[in-house]
Amino acid sequence: MTSLLDPNAVLNRATERLAARFEGIVSAETVERVVFESYAALGRTARVTDLLPPLSEHFAHERLTALAQSKGLVAKPHPEVLFVCVQNSGRSQMAAALTTMIAGDSVHVRSAGSQPGEFILPNVREALTELGLDLTQEYPKPLTDDVVRAADAVITMGCGDACPLYPGKRYEDWDLDDPADLDLDGVRRVRDDIRARVERLVSEITPS
Template sequence: MTSLLDPQRVLERAAERLTARFDGIVAAETVERVVFESYASLMRTARITDHVPALAEKFAKDRLTALATSKGLVAKPHPEVLFLCVGNSGRSQMAAAMMRLIAGERIVVRSAGSQPGEEILPHVQEALSEIGADVSHEFPKPLTDDVVRASDVVITMGCGDACPVYPGKRYEDWPIADPAELDLGGVRDVRAELRHRVERLAAELAPA
């Protein structure tokens, strides 16, 4: 039988690993706080909770990287883009996946949701797999202040005023249909529109 203390132990070990990774950059207390905050945030919407502690470590690592970048504690060699929608289960995941395909390592890509869903929509996963984009390792993530601060460009899609606004950052709102309300054919149309927009943004931020 799985002990109720197991998630606690997993998170403590995750905090130890991340503390070592960010040694001299982020304080150990901050690392631990971010790990446990990340776990709590993901648990709020998780349908299956077994893998949440492991996902929390990945989420916390990304948040800590963003925190260090935004504070100038680590170098920022590439522009950073945040794609934001409501559930982080459709539009923002599609845009992020296509940006990774198109720009590779030339652009740092993140996505988040103002009200994250439980999982990436099946039609979205299928439409992305058709173009060679694997999102099986991705998951809906809540919007956090640190990832906004680290971003050079914030692309919003249907989430209204949920995203905090910071001076000096570029914001764009893309009027993209919600894949949750579409069949696979409709999601493919969304994919085509997003690809056009993402290609244009990638060419502008980091020409090949």
């Protein structure tokens, strides 16, 4: 179903809200560019166009925060971890959710895909629901330079060299099966493997 609202008008209002929130940190022109870029990027894969404007505002907010952090304009109270896989519909989503479960507020987590898919895989949702983790507010997001620059640790999973390398960051590549090719039991095994890796990562990057 197509929204009766003019997307440009909705995005302009989102730009105004974010420009006010980031006033003195990021220019209004940059805010506008990031909002409309985010809308265009998500629109390449989104199935439900009615959700695009609010998702675009959320995604733009994350990108603007990351941009400000990478330039030292906004403090990073906790380590920033970025998980990247190909579609951001399986492995990286599981890693992000499990990190939040294990680390709580002591780590800030983002996830992205080098070629984001249309939706989070149903078996991934089911495997995380079994642990009490809800992904209803999550969605596949494209990989952008700003979130890489803001990260302290970048964990890749099957996306090759799609992620740019910057000095001073921790990079790891986790060799994991793609949940898209697995049944629910297979996804559970990947989930448990990721959980063990996340527990190690969190113990190493957070203060004791």
